[in-house]
Amino acid sequence: MPPDRGKNTGESEVIKIAVLVSGGGSNLQSIIDSCRSGKIDGKVELVISSKEGVYALSRAAGSGIESCVIDREGYDSDEAFSEEILRLAKEKKIDIICLAGFLKKLGKNIVKEYGGRILNIHPALLPSFGGRGMYGIRVHRKVLEAGEKESGCTVHIVEEEYDTGEIVLQRKVPVESGDTPEELARRVLKEEHRAYPEAINIIAKKLKK
Ligand code: GAR
Numbered sequence: 001m002p003p004d005r006g007k008n009t010g011e012s013e014v015i016k017i018a019v020l021v022s023g024g025g026s027n028l029q030s031i032i033d034s035c036r037s038g039k040i041d042g043k044v045e046l047v048i049s050s051k052e053g054v055y056a057l058s059r060a061a062g063s064g065i066e067s068c069v070i071d072r073e074g075y076d077s078d079e080a081f082s083e084e085i086l087r088l089a090k091e092k093k094i095d096i097i098c099l100a101g102f103l104k105k106l107g108k109n110i111v112k113e114y115g116g117r118i119l120n121i122h123p124a125l126l127p128s129f130g131g132r133g134m135y136g137i138r139v140h141r142k143v144l145e146a147g148e149k150e151s152g153c154t155v156h157i158v159e160e161e162y163d164t165g166e167i168v169l170q171r172k173v174p175v176e177s178g179d180t181p182e183e184l185a186r187r188v189l190k191e192e193h194r195a196y197p198e199a200i201n202i203i204a205k206k207l208k209k
Contacts, residue, residue, distance in 0.1 A: 014044035015204040018094040020085070020102035024137075025056025027100035027121055027196050029068050032063050034042045034197035042204055045092050048085055050104045066092075072104045079107035086110045096203055099158060100196065103135055111160055118158040119203065122195050123188045125170055126154040130163030139189070140181040148175055153183060154201035168199040175206060 017035070018087035019028045034040040047060035047067035061069035068088070069164060088107060089097060097110075100121040111118065122130055124139045129151075134142070143151045150173035159165040171191040177182060 002045065008058055015040075015095045015207065016045045016093055017042050017096050017098060017200065017202075018046040018048060018089050018092065019044055019098045019100050021047060021054065021100055022051050022103040023054050023056060023058035025054065025059045025101065027098075028056050029082045029191055030193035031098060031100065031196055031200065032059070032065070034200075039202070040200050042096070042200065045094060046088060048088065050102060056101070077107065078105050081108050082107035082110040086113060090113070093136065095207060096200060097103050097194065097198065101136075106158065108160055111158060112205045117207070119155055119168065119196075119199060120163070120165075121155045121192055121199075122156065122163055123151075123185065123192065124154065125150070125152045125172065126167060128162055130154075132162050134163065137185055138183050140184040141170050142174065144181060144184065146180060151188055152163050153188050155197050156197050168202055168206055169195055202206060 009023050017031065019031055020026055026099040031040065035042050044065050047056065047065055049057050049067065049069050050072055052069050057067050059076055070081065070084050072081050095117065097114055099117045118190050122142060124130065129139050129142050152170055154170045155168045157168065171194065173187045175192055
């Protein structure tokens with residue numbers, strides 16, 4: 001457990017959230033909006049992007065949230081990369097780390113220190129259609145190729161491997177006949193925007209106990 005755990009989890013204190021992104025950041029936006037509207041009893045304190053120039057960074061700036069870019073290429077290992085994320089998270093006394101379209105692998109060090117408090121959202125019903133290389137539109141293509149009748153999204157606790165870890169919440173959507181991957185992606189994304197705030201609340205409540 002991080003040394004700061006508990007300092008920021010008293011009844012009166014809001015849960016401090018860091019969101020890790022690599023792209024458009026629509027899930028980041030839904031988390032920010034849910035914090036602002038009171039749907040999440042928390043506050044996004046930090047946005048970390050693995051890429052320069054992504055729209056998620058503009059969203060953070062637009063909401064007055066501190067952000068930075070940490071490029072995996074500048075580090076020798078997943079652990080060294082994660083050490084920098086961990087350092088910032090500890091500095092800001094972050095309670096929950098949310099991966100929202102974050103496409104880099106985290107090291108054992110951060111997974112261990114933030115045990116049970118790193119969440120990821122995946123655009124399919126895990127354990128199906130997950131694992132290395134399964135992200136974004138590729139996932140929806142595979143779901144359609146497999147002839148599935150339903151899909152959805154999963155919020156889960158992050159472990160060392162891709163897309164494993166305890167499932168916190170899933171939301172389902174139907175696959176319509178003639179769906180393109182893009183159409184299915186849009187339907188799933190709408191549910192993601194509801195699922196992530198709900199899942200954060202579930203974990204936040206556990207932390208406050
Ligand atoms: C989301 O659909 C998320 O589930 C997916 O990337 C998209 C990011 O969108 N993540 C993965 O595929 C991870 N395996 P956003 O940047 O608009 O939130």
